Amino acid sequence: MRAAIEAFDAGADVAMISKLHPTRSHSGAAEGGINAALGNAADDNPEIHAYDTVKGSDYLGDQDAIEIFTAEAPGDIIQLENWGAVFSRRDDGRLAQRPFGAAGSPRTIYSADITGHVLIQVLWEQCCKRDIPVYEEFFAWQLVENDGRCQGVVCWDLLHGGLKTLGGKTVVLATGGAGRQYRVTTNAYACTGDGMAMALHTGLPLKDMEFMQFHPTTLYPTGILLTEGIRGEGGYLINKDGERFMKRYAPNALELASRDVVSRSEQTEIDEGRGVDGSILLDMRHLGAERILERLPGSRELAMTYAGIDPIFDPVPVRPGAHYHMGGVETDNDGATEMTGLYAAGECACVSIHGSNRLGGNSLMETITFGRRAGRSAAEWALANTTVEVPAAVERDADARLRELLDREGGERPWKLREELGVSMLENFAVFRTEEGMTRQIEILEGLRERYPNVYVEDKGQVFNSDLTQAIELGNMLDTALCMVTAGVVRKESRGAHARPHDYPTRDDENFLHHSITRWKDGGVELSTSEVRFTQWEPQERKY
Amino acid sequence: MQLGLKIWRYDSATGERELREYELEAPDEATLLDCLDILKDKQDGSLAYRKSCRMMICGSCGMRMDGAAVLACKTRMYDIAQEGRVPVISAMGNLPIVKDLVVDMDPFWDKFKAMWPWLQPGYDRPEDGREYRISQERMNVVHKEALCINCGCCVSECNAMESDPEFLGPQALAKGMRFVGDPRDGATVERLERYSQEHGIWDCTRCYFCNERCPKGVDPRDAIAKLGAESIRLGIDRDMGAKHAKWFVRSAETTGWLREEELIPKTQGYASAIKQLKFGASLAKHGKVRPVPVPHTAKDVGEARNLRKLVREQDRQGALGHVQGEKALERLTHGHIDASLEEIYARPGAAPRPWLPEVEEEAKA
Numbered sequence: 001m002r003a004a005i006e007a008f009d010a011g012a013d014v015a016m017i018s019k020l021h022p023t024r025s026h027s028g029a030a031e032g033g034i035n036a037a038l039g040n041a042a043d044d045n046p047e048i049h050a051y052d053t054v055k056g057s058d059y060l061g062d063q064d065a066i067e068i069f070t071a072e073a074p075g076d077i078i079q080l081e082n083w084g085a086v087f088s089r090r091d092d093g094r095l096a097q098r099p100f101g102a103a104g105s106p107r108t109i110y111s112a113d114i115t116g117h118v119l120i121q122v123l124w125e126q127c128c129k130r131d132i133p134v135y136e137e138f139f140a141w142q143l144v145e146n147d148g149r150c151q152g153v154v155c156w157d158l159l160h161g162g163l164k165t166l167g168g169k170t171v172v173l174a175t176g177g178a179g180r181q182y183r184v185t186t187n188a189y190a191c192t193g194d195g196m197a198m199a200l201h202t203g204l205p206l207k208d209m210e211f212m213q214f215h216p217t218t219l220y221p222t223g224i225l226l227t228e229g230i231r232g233e234g235g236y237l238i239n240k241d242g243e244r245f246m247k248r249y250a251p252n253a254l255e256l257a258s259r260d261v262v263s264r265s266e267q268t269e270i271d272e273g274r275g276v277d278g279s280i281l282l283d284m285r286h287l288g289a290e291r292i293l294e295r296l297p298g299s300r301e302l303a304m305t306y307a308g309i310d311p312i313f314d315p316v317p318v319r320p321g322a323h324y325h326m327g328g329v330e331t332d333n334d335g336a337t338e339m340t341g342l343y344a345a346g347e348c349a350c351v352s353i354h355g356s357n358r359l360g361g362n363s364l365m366e367t368i369t370f371g372r373r374a375g376r377s378a379a380e381w382a383l384a385n386t387t388v389e390v391p392a393a394v395e396r397d398a399d400a401r402l403r404e405l406l407d408r409e410g411g412e413r414p415w416k417l418r419e420e421l422g423v424s425m426l427e428n429f430a431v432f433r434t435e436e437g438m439t440r441q442i443e444i445l446e447g448l449r450e451r452y453p454n455v456y457v458e459d460k461g462q463v464f465n466s467d468l469t470q471a472i473e474l475g476n477m478l479d480t481a482l483c484m485v486t487a488g489v490v491r492k493e494s495r496g497a498h499a500r501p502h503d504y505p506t507r508d509d510e511n512f513l514h515h516s517i518t519r520w521k522d523g524g525v526e527l528s529t530s531e532v533r534f535t536q537w538e539p540q541e542r543k544y
Numbered sequence: 545m546q547l548g549l550k551i552w553r554y555d556s557a558t559g560e561r562e563l564r565e566y567e568l569e570a571p572d573e574a575t576l577l578d579c580l581d582i583l584k585d586k587q588d589g590s591l592a593y594r595k596s597c598r599m600m601i602c603g604s605c606g607m608r609m610d611g612a613a614v615l616a617c618k619t620r621m622y623d624i625a626q627e628g629r630v631p632v633i634s635a636m637g638n639l640p641i642v643k644d645l646v647v648d649m650d651p652f653w654d655k656f657k658a659m660w661p662w663l664q665p666g667y668d669r670p671e672d673g674r675e676y677r678i679s680q681e682r683m684n685v686v687h688k689e690a691l692c693i694n695c696g697c698c699v700s701e702c703n704a705m706e707s708d709p710e711f712l713g714p715q716a717l718a719k720g721m722r723f724v725g726d727p728r729d730g731a732t733v734e735r736l737e738r739y740s741q742e743h744g745i746w747d748c749t750r751c752y753f754c755n756e757r758c759p760k761g762v763d764p765r766d767a768i769a770k771l772g773a774e775s776i777r778l779g780i781d782r783d784m785g786a787k788h789a790k791w792f793v794r795s796a797e798t799t800g801w802l803r804e805e806e807l808i809p810k811t812q813g814y815a816s817a818i819k820q821l822k823f824g825a826s827l828a829k830h831g832k833v834r835p836v837p838v839p840h841t842a843k844d845v846g847e848a849r850n851l852r853k854l855v856r857e858q859d860r861q862g863a864l865g866h867v868q869g870e871k872a873l874e875r876l877t878h879g880h881i882d883a884s885l886e887e888i889y890a891r892p893g894a895a896p897r898p899w900l901p902e903v904e905e906e907a908k909a
Contacts, residue, residue, distance in 0.1 A: 021649065023694055024594075024602040081675040084663030084728060086683060086690040093677030111690075117601055118690060122663075129662040159642060188597040221573065224599045242896025251903050276895075283898050285888050302599060305618060306573070313888055315895045415585035458589025463556055464643040467589040 001123035002368050003172045003335075003345055003375030008130045010379035015133040017140055017155060017166060019190065019469065023124050026176055026188040027346075027367060030116025031298060032229035033098060033108035034368070035361035036073035040090060041097040044105035046070035051537060053362060056102045056258050057355025058496035058507065059539040060208070060515070060532055065333050065351045067535060069362075069369055076368045077109055085122040087111050088295075098232045100360045102258035102544060106232075108361040113227050113298040116364060138164060139469045140194060143171065143202045143342065144394050150202070150342035152390050154398045158469060161462025163399055167390045169382035172374050173199065173329060173344040174367070179212075180473075181481045182322035182430070183422030186218050186225035195348040197476035199329040200483065204338055205517045207350040207530070208327035209480065210488035211497045213358055214431050216262040218321030220279040222306050226299050226318060228360040231255040233295050235284040237266065238315065239274040253544035260357040260497045261544055263320035267431040270319065279317035288312075320431050324363060326354040326497065327484070330517065330530075335374025341381065345374035352515065355532075356496025406468065411456035414471045417448050421477060429485050433500050438489045445482045452478055483518040486525040491516060509539050545572050547579060547621055548630035551591070554641050563632070570621065576633070577605055577616035580645075593645040600759060603693035606700065607645045608634045613697035615759040636700035638709075651709075652696050655716040659739070663723060666730025676728050685863060689722035689767050691760045698754035698764045710743045714754035714764030717745065721767035724774055725863055736775045745771045746785020770863035777862035787811045797852050800842025804833060 001022055007014040016022060037049040049070035054061055081087060081095060088096040088111050100108040111118040127134070137158040144152035144165065152167040175195025179187025200206055216237070217226040231237070237255050239245050249265040250257035257265075266280050274280075284292060289312045292300055296311075303309050303316045328350040335343040335351075346367040353366060428441035452475055459467035493508035494500050514529040549566045566587060570579050577595055584591045594604040598617045605616040609631050624631055639647040670676055698714035705711045712720075720739050723729045739745050745768055754764040776786055791810040795803045808824070809817040827833050842848075855865045889897045 020596055020602070020604065021653075021694075024596050024604050026597060026602070028693075029597045029599060029601045078673065078675055082665065082669070082728075084723075084726065086686065086722075086726075087675075089678060089680040089683055091679075093679055095675050096680075114601070114691065117693065121690070125662040128657055159648075188602060190596045222598075236898045238896070238898045240896075242898050244898050244900050247901050247903050281895055283895065286885055286898070288885070289882075298601075305600070305620070313883075313891065313894075413585060413589070459592075461555075461557065461590060461643075464592040464646045465590075466592060467584070 001120075001127050002371030003174055003343075003378065004132050005123065005126050005130065006372045006375030007172075007379035007382075008132055010376055010383070012379035012382050014379070015135060015166070016127070017135040017138045017153060019137060019139045019158065019194070021136050022127065022134060023120055024190075025120060026191055027364065028117045028120040029186070029188065029225065030119075030364050031113040031225060031227035032100065032232065033110035033115045033361045034077065034119070034364040035100065035103070035107050035359065036077040036109060036365060037070060037105070037107050038074050038077065038095060038097060038109065039105075039107075040094045041106040044107050046073070048104045049073070049107060052102060052104050053353060053359055054355075054537045055540075055542060056357055056359040057353070058260075058357055058542060059509070059513065059537070060211075060352070060355030060495060062352050062355075062533040063535040063537060064533050066353045068333055069351075069353050069366065072369050073365050076365070076372065080119065080122060080368065083122050083126055085111070086118045087115075098229060099256060100232050101228055101256045101262070102253065102359050103256075103361070108229070108232065110229060112294070113229055113296050119364060119368075135164075135166065138166075139472070140175070140198065141472060142394075142398055143198050144390050145202055145339070146389055146391055146394070149340045151388050153198075154395060156402070156469060156472075158464055158466065161465065163395055163402060165390055165395045165398075167388040169385060169388050170341045170343060170378040172335065172378050173342070173348050174346045174371060174374075175348045177325040177328075177347040178477055178480050179322045179324070181421060181477045181484075182212075182425050183419070184218065184223040184319070184426055185322040186215055186223055187322065192473035193325075193348075193476050193480040194473065195344065196325075196328055196480050199337065199342070199344065200479060200518075200520045202339065202342075203520065204342070205330045205519050205528075206327060206480070206483050207330040207515050207517055208352060208356070208487070209325070209484040209518055210491055210516060211326035211354075211356045212322055212429070212484065213259055213324040213326060213497050214263040214320035215323035216259055216266055216320055217282050217318040218323070219302065219307055220277070220317040220319055223321040224302055224306055225321075225323070226282060226302065226316065227296070228259070230282060230284055230296055230299055233284075233291065234287055235282055236286070237262070238281045238283050239269045240276045240281075241274065243274075245269050245274070245280075250544040257544035258357055259323075259360060260499070263431050264499055266318075266320055275319075276317060279319045281315035282311075282318045283315035284311045285313065285315065322426075322430070324358055326350070326352070326356060326358055327487075327516075330515075331374070333373065334377035335370055336377060343374040343378045345371040349374075356498060405471065406457055406460060408454070408456055411454035412451060413458070414455045414474045417451060417455065417478075418474055420444070421448055421474075421481065425481060429481075429488060431499065432502075433488060433498065434502050435489065435500075438485055441485045442482070442489065445478060445485060449478050449482065479520070483525050486527060487516040487518050490527060507539075513539065545570055545574070545622060545625040547574075547625040549579060549583070550630055550632045551583075551644070552632070552634040553591075553644050554635065556642055565630070570625075572622050574621055575617050576607075576609065576614065576619040576621055579621055580616060580633075591645075592643040601693060603695035606636050606695040606697045608636055608700065613637070613700040613757045615695060615697065618759050636696055638699050638702060638705045638713075639696065647696070649696065652694075652699055652713075652715065655712050656694070656719060658712065659716050659720045659723075660731065660735060661719050661723070663726065663729055664731035665728060678727055682727055686722045686725040688762050689718045689725065692718055692722070692762045692764075693760055695759065697757050697759055698762075701753040701757045703751045703753060704747055704749045708743060708747060711747050712739070712744055714748075714768065717748070717771060718762055718764040718767040721771050721863070724771060732774070733778060733780070736771065736778060736780045739771055740775050740780055740783050740786065744783075745775065746783045746788075766866060770866045773865055774862040784811050793852075796848045797845075799840070800845030800848050801840075
């Protein structure tokens with residue numbers, strides 16, 4: 001939506017395509033906040049924000065991109081506020097900022113614990129104001145490549161049925177992540193990596209796919225997100241003995257170390273038998289009812305609804321769960337991909353500002369800042385160039401593939417493959433990774449991909465055929481998962497979210513200070529690397 | 545757990561409608577949405593419903609269970625299964641059904657868009673290029689309205705919309721209040737003029753079903769009441785509904801009881817009231833009004849007057865006069881919140897008290 005608003009304001013004729021109504025997107029589920037160095041709560045500036053982000057990325061983030069990001073973030077926040085975002089306030093009436101993990105200053109702007117929700121509302125309001133058309137519940141399936149350019153998208157119209165092809169001089173992917181590859185995830189059902197898969201299948205490179213962030217506090221057993229803001233407000237992590245174990249892993253930052261560190265610490269506690277039924281406990285009893293009700297009411301409601309626990313009285317069982325793809329479609333600092341006319345922004349893109357580990361509060365900010373930049377550059381290109389041509393063959397081919405899938409009269413139901421994918425990814429490609437596990441996972445994925453051409457769509461109708469779209473989503477998840485694990489095996493080091501404590505426990509800057517690039521070639525993954533861009537920070541050991 | 549569901553299936557292509565019964569096995573913690581997923585995966589792939597976040601924030605999965613709107617992802621099924629009840633699941637009301645549990649949301653969004661649902665900055669924009677300076681207390685006026693996830697549960701249940709499909713409805717009006725109550729918005733009067741027209745604020749029947757059914761505690765009816773209060777405060781009171789409300793207040797504060805005989809002339813005007821004399825006579829005949837009004841002042845009128853005085857003294861004009869948040873808080877709380885931390889730690893079966901381990905110095909360095 002941010003990209004669409006910017007493109008519209010730049011004078012382009014713009015429309016949004018979404019498989020959900022725009023306000024249903026998963027950005028709305030972000031809770032804790034959005035980072036910009038406003039300096040309202042303490043001394044802060046974009047350079048410190050940049051340093052924190054570089055360090056958090058384990059030096060794999062591209063520093064020029066990070067500097068642009070932190071410099072432009074404050075202006076973007078002010079604009080959102082001026083547009084009407086309902087943020088929480090300080091006593092002096094300015095925007096409140098709370099501490100977040102691995103941040104040198106309290107710089108996370110928030111709205112209680114529904115920050116993503118208020119942002120998605122304000123962006124939708126601005127889209128309504130501009131009357132930007134939305135192709136709602138259009139499931140984007142394939143990019144239209146013609147003349148070496150991206151010139152549109154082939155979609156399945158979920159509500160009415162039928163393929164619809166939309167031409168466009170430029171296309172901006174803003175399709176989010178693929179957390180549904182994992183059985184325990186904070187992600188919505190919609191997060192199935194559709195944009196990454198579309199780009200991949202068009203021959204574009206995906207970057208740093210092995211880095212999947214595990215959020216430290218997802219509710220047991222569902223994996224529903226409990227915000228980092230709980231720890232930002234002073235919540236503790238304790239093991240079964242009540243010990244605040246983070247002291248042993250991150251003696252200074254404690255619970256507010258970066259997410260990869262906290263997730264690994266929790267997993268170690270659980271693996272070594274100091275957990276409680278496969279979880280550790282998030283304790284906010286000492287915060288008191290008033291503070292919980294004022295600052296964390298949504299989290300309390302989630303805990304009460306899905307775990308039957310009132311955090312005012314009892315700690316909440318949490319564990320690491322798949323949360324965020326640091327990797328994605330490779331773009332430059334203006335969101336442009338390798339293919340003329342195709343742009344990407346947000347979680348589906350990899351600029352990269354997150355490197356191998358993202359800081360909490362940076363992803364919402366990235367969607368805004370880089371969404372704006374991608375929208376602007378996509379509009380400028382569209383306004384300077386004229387023609388759009390969608391060859392008739394594109395829709396014909398897509399239709400043939402669709403017929404093949406819909407006409408199948410038997411086979412395996414997709415849910416079996418989806419469950420096997422979710423369970424095996426969690427087992428073999430989660431917080432800790434081993435050579436053996438990853439090798440096995442590649443075999444499992446190959447096996448699932450062999451079975452995939454036989455999945456059976458039971459619903460043969462046209463109207464709201466979500467059985468069909470779920471089958472397509474499964475294919476997207478399988479292919480992007482293969483990219484992730486393939487890139488993971490060859491990264492023989494531990495960096496950020498990619499931890500191999502048993503065979504390669506340390507970072508290896510000499511051999512692996514580079515981005516992983518995966519491309520789709522002949523039905524498989526082709527690997528290569530690309531340089532990390534540095535400006536002013538040399539790699540150092542990371543301690544919290 | 546073992547569970548039964550009856551689902552109203554609907555096929556818009558053929559117009560066929562059928563109540564189908566299902567049996568399924570689900571984990572104890574399953575929500576209604578989880579149960580539908582199990583059915584779709586394992587029994588009937590053609591079952592249609594919307595879903596996404598499964599954590600009550602995206603607003604996709606509004607539907608009806610036993611005739612009342614719910615978010616499927618918020619509805620735990622364990623107790624229902626234990627009771628052996630077989631709930632009936634159907635699409636939301638007041639919106640056209642597309643397929644099974646999926647409704648056409650276009651009418652919903654059309655009304656949303658009719659509210660000018662975006663901030664219209666006033667004249668006091670911050671000159672330093674920074675954020676507006678507003679107290680949290682002032683922002684709290686729109687706190688509940690800002691929680692709305694556009695799920696449509698309130699619209700589904702709206703009785704006024706059932707009789708007047710053009711009624712703007714609880715969701716759109718709550719969105720309107722989100723801007724009317726926002727000190728940054730400069731279009732309050734234009735908004736209230738617009739919202740006060742036919743099918744607007746005053747056409748709400750005050751049945752409170754929207755408050756009852758909202759899964760997020762937005763309390764849309766309260767928002768509509770606040771819009772009404774703001775309209776009257778700003779003199780936008782030409783609508784009969786506004787005059788009606790004003791008369792209630794005036795009547796309560798002067799004599800402490802509702803002078804019904806004066807209500808119609810004060811609301812509709814004298815000419816219209818005369819036309820309704822026949823109706824009034826009929827009411828009297830059935831004992832619905834007293835034949836001869838007896839002027840008197842209620843014994844406890846002081847209480848009503850003091851309440852008004854209090855609101856005036858606190859300068860809680862318009863929407864601010866509407867008491868905020870109690871209901872939302874009440875919905876969340878249970879147990880004794882005033883327990884001390886020591887008491888909480890000492891509860892039977894409580895998790896251990898948190899403590900920090902000693903860490904050797906070299907680890908710290």
